[in-house]
Amino acid sequence: MSHALVWIRRDLRLADNPALRAALEAGHAPIFVYVHAPQEEGDWSPGAASRAWLGRSLLAFESRLVEHGASLVVLEAASDDALASLAARVGAVAVYWNRCYEPASIARDKQVKMRLRDEGLEARSFNGALLVEPWQVHTGEGGPYRVFTPFWRKASGLLADPARWTPPARLPALPDAISGHEHGPRAIEALGLGPRLDWDAGFWKRFEPGEAGAVELLDAFIEGAAGSYLEQRNLPDRAGTSRLSPHLHFGEIAPWRIVDALRRAGFPKGAQPQVDGYIRELGWREFSHHLLFHYPDTATGNLNPRFNDFDWSDAKEHAAALEAWQQGRTGVPIVDAGMRELWQTGWMHNRVRMIVASFLTKNLRLRWQHGARWFWDTLVDADLANNTQGWQWTAGTGADAAPYFRIFNPVTQAARFDTRGTYIRRWCPELADLPDKALYAPWEHEDERKLRAPSWPAQPVVDLKASREKALAAYQRTTASR
Structure with a gap:
């Protein structure tokens, strides 16, 4: 039976896997291979939280393969070199994979496809995402x-x-040309994807990759x-x-x-x-x-060019405020709760994502790219397309974006969507003893704050009303200049 490489990337499943299905339907024995080449992601190699998830997901995929009699080959090299070399070694006649859609991935995959076809291999990609x-x-x-x-x-x-597609109960074992150190859990663990410290421990209480x-x-x-x-x-x-x-x-x-x-x-x-x-x-x-x-440039630039001249705050001058936002200590309860949830679990509720993004881009008036980069490193679901679109939507700079003058009030948002204060009290335990009337804006209830939450800041890092007015004024200057 002929062999075909099934190049695994962000398609870590057997069921409904078009590349695997195509290999089997063509009569090939599939050889599953993961090539670790984060440098090929350009400026968007996976962040720390994504790497932690990837490591566990690869192990879970390997375990699934073993159940079916197979195993995952793990290589570290340029993708085109790794695939061409492996194909030659095992006598594979084809390489199949499921498409990725980020700009750097598209460019890389075109190069890989040309190289493999030049080597006389069949190279085909599919929609698996x-x-x-x-x-x-x-x-x-x-x-x-x-x-x-x-x-x-x-x-x-x-x-x-x-149609849903279920893989066969048994898949072919690896050929003898694959050495023991090139596949299995040890090969995955050798990639060093997990963090040196177990800061990700809270992730796995919520998720099972x-x-x-x-x-x-x-x-x-x-x-x-x-x-x-x-x-x-x-x-x-x-x-x-x-x-x-x-x-x-x-x-x-x-x-x-x-x-x-x-x-x-x-x-x-x-x-x-x-x-x-x-x-x-x-x-x-x-x-x-x-x-x-x-619009591939929107991963770093505004889709709406009007905002290229917008009066953003200087990041160096506001470094302390940016750090406070990242660490969940702005003094605004719903914002800090969201940022702490992110740090501890690798995930944040979508409503809260909009609130913290609005706070960064409207109240602090910092460029959305600062937030996008932080989310990229800390979210287990960091996806370049979703992350870019979400941040540009909230900042008002993207397609179908929220109008710039729509500024989320974090106090009223918290009162409306965290009506019992359960979310804030969970992630900001310093506020657990505050009554509901003081929970959403402790600075407006100084006596209660001093008595029941003395460690909480007396004032947030920015005045919500004044910063909103400054943001609106900056927006008006931008629109007036066009």
């Missing part, structure tokens, strides 16, 4: 969309229903929050969202399996709008990839 690929959706004029609603209306009409963890979370979501998603998704004190984002990023579950499972779940008619609301959120993920593909 998206419901609709970026080039499939275009306006009537043939261009990309910059507004979500018409994009999703068009994309929804293009959605195929890929790997295909099994993704399926378990999806089942829990369907049985629990999915039927009331629109009502619960904005409440950070409860499990009202799926928390599948890191599993989607690492390809531990296919998005179409999620959609299919939701549609097959048999929700009552009255709950269907709730489920559709969640599927629409998956649409935002698709929109983010659409934008990054068509």
Whole structure:
């Protein structure tokens, strides 16, 4: 039987894996290979939290392969060199992989495909990550969309229903040409992806990286929050969202399996709008990839050029405020709760992500890129497309963005969405004894703060009202100059 390499990247699953399926249907014995080459990600090599997740996800994938009689080959080299060399050594006739859509990955994959074909190998890539690929959706004029609603209306009409695919119970073992040190858990652990200190310990109390963890979370979501998603998704004190984002990023579950499972779940008619609301959120993920593909410079630059001349605060002069934001000690309870949740769990509730992003870009008036970089390093679901789109949306600089004059008030947001104060008290235990009336803005209740939360700052790092007015004034100067 001929061999085909199945190049594993962010598709760490066996079920619904188009590259694996293609290899088997072509009659090849698949050899699974992961090439560790973070330098090929350009300026966006995985951050610390992503590396920690990747290490565990690779181990989970290896364990799944072993259950099926196979194992994962692990190499460290330039991808084209590693794949060409391995193919020659094992006599492979083809290399299959599932596509990545970041600018650096696209450039790298083109180079790999050319190199492999020059070597006489069949080289094919597949869609293993998206419901609709970026080039499939275009306006009537043939261009990309910059507004979500018409994009999703068009994309929804293009959605195929890929059948769920289950791999065979047994997969071929590795050929003898693969040495023992090149595969298995030791080869993965040798990559050194985990942190030197166990600062990530809190991540794994909330998440289980790997295909099994993704399926378990999806089942829990369907049985629990999915039927009331629109009502619960904005409440950070409860499990009202799926928390599948890191599993989607690492390809531990296919998005179409999620959609299919939701549609097959048999929700009552009255709950269907709730489920559709969640599927629409998956649409935002698709929109983010659409934008990054068509506007690759937006990972670092404003999509809306108007903001290239915006009066942002000087980062050096406000370094202390930026550090306070990063460390969750701004003195604004909901902001600090969110940043501490991020640090301790590698994840943050989406409503709170918008609040902390608004605080950074509007109240502190620091460039959104500072926040995007911090999230990139600390989120286990750090995805370049989603991260870029989310930050540009909140900053008002991107496609379909929130108007710049929409400034989240962290006090009223907290009172509205953390009505019992459970979320703030969990992540800011210094405030646990404050009564609700003082919890959201302790600086307005000085006697209570001194008595029940003496370690909490007397004032936040910035005056919310004054900073809002300065942000609006800066916005008005920007619009007046155009």
